[in-house]
Amino acid sequence: MGTVTDYFGSMVFDDRVMKATLSAKVYSSLKKTIDEGKELDIGVANAVANAMKDWAVSKGTTHYTHWFQPLTGITAEKHDSFITPSPDGGVIMEFSGKELIKGEPDASSFPSGGLRATFEARGYTAWDPTSYAFIKGKTLCIPTAFCSYSGYALDKKTPLLRSMEALNKQALRILKLFDNKAVKRVTSSVGPEQEYFLVTKEMYDQRPDLRFTGRTLFGAKPPKGQEMDDHYFGVIKPRVAEFMEELNDELWKLGILAKTEHNEVAPAQHELAPIYTTTNIATDHNQLTMEIMQKVAAKHGLVCLLHEKPFVGVNGSGKHNNWSIATDAGQNLLSPGETPYENAQFLLFLCAVIKAVDDYQDLLRISVATAGNDHRLGANEAPPAVVSIFLGDELNAVLEAIETDTPYKGAEKTQMKLGVDVLPKFNRDTTDRNRTSPFAFTGNKFEFRMLGSSNSIACANIMLNSAVAESLRIYADRLENAENFEEKLHEMIKKTIKDHKRIIFNGNGYDDAWLKEATEKRGLMNYRTTADCMPHLLDEKNVKMLTSLGVFSEDELKSRRDIMLENYCKSVIIEANTMVDMARTEITPAIEAYAADVAKAAAAKKAVSDALSCRYETGLVEKLSVLIDEIAQKTDELDLALVRIKDAEDILDESAMIRDNLLPLMSELRVPCDKAERMTAKSYWPFPTYADLLFGVK
Numbered sequence: 001m002g003t004v005t006d007y008f009g010s011m012v013f014d015d016r017v018m019k020a021t022l023s024a025k026v027y028s029s030l031k032k033t034i035d036e037g038k039e040l041d042i043g044v045a046n047a048v049a050n051a052m053k054d055w056a057v058s059k060g061t062t063h064y065t066h067w068f069q070p071l072t073g074i075t076a077e078k079h080d081s082f083i084t085p086s087p088d089g090g091v092i093m094e095f096s097g098k099e100l101i102k103g104e105p106d107a108s109s110f111p112s113g114g115l116r117a118t119f120e121a122r123g124y125t126a127w128d129p130t131s132y133a134f135i136k137g138k139t140l141c142i143p144t145a146f147c148s149y150s151g152y153a154l155d156k157k158t159p160l161l162r163s164m165e166a167l168n169k170q171a172l173r174i175l176k177l178f179d180n181k182a183v184k185r186v187t188s189s190v191g192p193e194q195e196y197f198l199v200t201k202e203m204y205d206q207r208p209d210l211r212f213t214g215r216t217l218f219g220a221k222p223p224k225g226q227e228m229d230d231h232y233f234g235v236i237k238p239r240v241a242e243f244m245e246e247l248n249d250e251l252w253k254l255g256i257l258a259k260t261e262h263n264e265v266a267p268a269q270h271e272l273a274p275i276y277t278t279t280n281i282a283t284d285h286n287q288l289t290m291e292i293m294q295k296v297a298a299k300h301g302l303v304c305l306l307h308e309k310p311f312v313g314v315n316g317s318g319k320h321n322n323w324s325i326a327t328d329a330g331q332n333l334l335s336p337g338e339t340p341y342e343n344a345q346f347l348l349f350l351c352a353v354i355k356a357v358d359d360y361q362d363l364l365r366i367s368v369a370t371a372g373n374d375h376r377l378g379a380n381e382a383p384p385a386v387v388s389i390f391l392g393d394e395l396n397a398v399l400e401a402i403e404t405d406t407p408y409k410g411a412e413k414t415q416m417k418l419g420v421d422v423l424p425k426f427n428r429d430t431t432d433r434n435r436t437s438p439f440a441f442t443g444n445k446f447e448f449r450m451l452g453s454s455n456s457i458a459c460a461n462i463m464l465n466s467a468v469a470e471s472l473r474i475y476a477d478r479l480e481n482a483e484n485f486e487e488k489l490h491e492m493i494k495k496t497i498k499d500h501k502r503i504i505f506n507g508n509g510y511d512d513a514w515l516k517e518a519t520e521k522r523g524l525m526n527y528r529t530t531a532d533c534m535p536h537l538l539d540e541k542n543v544k545m546l547t548s549l550g551v552f553s554e555d556e557l558k559s560r561r562d563i564m565l566e567n568y569c570k571s572v573i574i575e576a577n578t579m580v581d582m583a584r585t586e587i588t589p590a591i592e593a594y595a596a597d598v599a600k601a602a603a604a605k606k607a608v609s610d611a612l613s614c615r616y617e618t619g620l621v622e623k624l625s626v627l628i629d630e631i632a633q634k635t636d637e638l639d640l641a642l643v644r645i646k647d648a649e650d651i652l653d654e655s656a657m658i659r660d661n662l663l664p665l666m667s668e669l670r671v672p673c674d675k676a677e678r679m680t681a682k683s684y685w686p687f688p689t690y691a692d693l694l695f696g697v698k
């Protein structure tokens, strides 16, 4: 296969291929479209389509697809072949500019949350030329946005691109005020660290809960879990190493910058981190990474679990969204600068983030809300459901000094014009010590750690980009009209620190005392579940901000609230039904069979000698029998609750019933089942245990 440098990006129609296959004229007008958003004329589109097709066919491709990200959270594709009949009875391979730019998949089976009346089934996909086309299997995949004919976004890419544009527009206004006129574009970049579990396919197949819901709904705690801390960064097992090797190759061929791999805290848990890139590309790449992880795992007889909490009592999997904003000249706007002026600019962008996170805590919480992630947030392994920012002691002291107009002791003596002490240059090491914060400044970027492992990163970045764009918009409005720029700037920075310092917390985010302080003293929001937070998507301030920046229309927001709540309800209902089935058809019969055999053994012993006590057997059968009754009762209750949910008035009512009735009953049913597991002979238990699953990959 050659060396990595030879095959990296070999399946991508990237800049190298464009340069080599397009005429200079076509290439330069396509570049204009990619870099500056200039409209593409059909002549150019035809030339690009033809070159793409020739390139793809030379690599054995027969089909193309518009690849998009509907609101299901996964990607969708409909394949069309390139073939066109020729008069002589044969075929030629064709692909036109029109087919490249626009597709018309039947949209009726994708969730739209009422945006698309069912009679108007057509939706259309539109090429996103800023994300390169690539080959998967025998298909050329063209990254696209997905909209309804009435213009509503039915996907995650469209609002993401809009949020990037909003951020670009507002950041450029600020940079202009700082005399940074050469900058043409500001883009947000993301490096998402992806956690996952690997289990053997053989064991996975024996667990209906894993197959239907992605997580175990039953399972006693194994004798050994993660308490020894011996897995994190541990030696990677040969079978896992082979998986990682092939995964890297597949990702590299697709131009995905897979960089870091290691074992995570829980047994059987691992992480992959790519090198960061532009947000929409990072989002496409993360979707592809999740898909390819599952495909490659299957080839190795493994299953890759992307659920946020596959195992109770063991760490769940998240995704760390490392986020920063930079100019087209490569200046990271979240990096403290060398000169006082640069530092003032840095402080302003820092303040914009602080204000954004405080003002829109709810949107950030909403952006990571799923039934799966609810099990993880606040479970002493991941940040709590309360959003706060970690800045580190050094930066915190700088902000305090500004707020109180006292000189910052760590700074050099010189005062900058603004009256702000010169900032010391930050050392990454001094800022990246806190692993418990949901939103941590790590030297030149923020790490948003609340995302669930299976989440698309689009939602979190839409909210982050938008909220920061809104802070910048407010700042720019004020500064553009200021009589004295520097005074106004200083005053604004000070005011932001005063007004929003409640969101800054540098202590241990997993501590219960923090939860109390956050909610009682600081008045921060604490939405424990998806059902709690999702309705707030439509709070007036949120609708106002997102619509005024042009990221969502009000109808799009309504549809998203409904879809997210529907997803929440459907996931939990599937879990509850799976539990009922497993309890009735597998767990109870297994305990029953074991109890019967124990009773038989006791009878056999008695037949040998009446003097034998059989105390153990009798006691065990009694205990198992009590558990069986308890399981039967709890199963019936859960079953009944499932029936009652059908009476819910609307999706809000349904989600509240699920949170208040269904989920507690599910936990209650689990208890006697897990107890019985520890008392039943292993050969009788109907599926692999936690110990089997977590330590099964050799």
Ligand code: ADP
Binding pocket: 189, 190, 191, 192, 193, 273, 274, 275, 276, 322, 323, 324, 325, 332, 442, 444, 445
């Ligand atoms: P860790 O968080 O495990 O210490 P790193 O901080 O080295 O690891 O990197 C984590 C992720 O952050 C990587 O995906 C990396 O590419 C990404 N990253 C680094 N710098 C930036 C940046 N300026 N903007 C966005 N992401 C970044």
Ligand code: MG
Binding pocket: 193, 320, 447
């Ligand atoms: Mg990290």
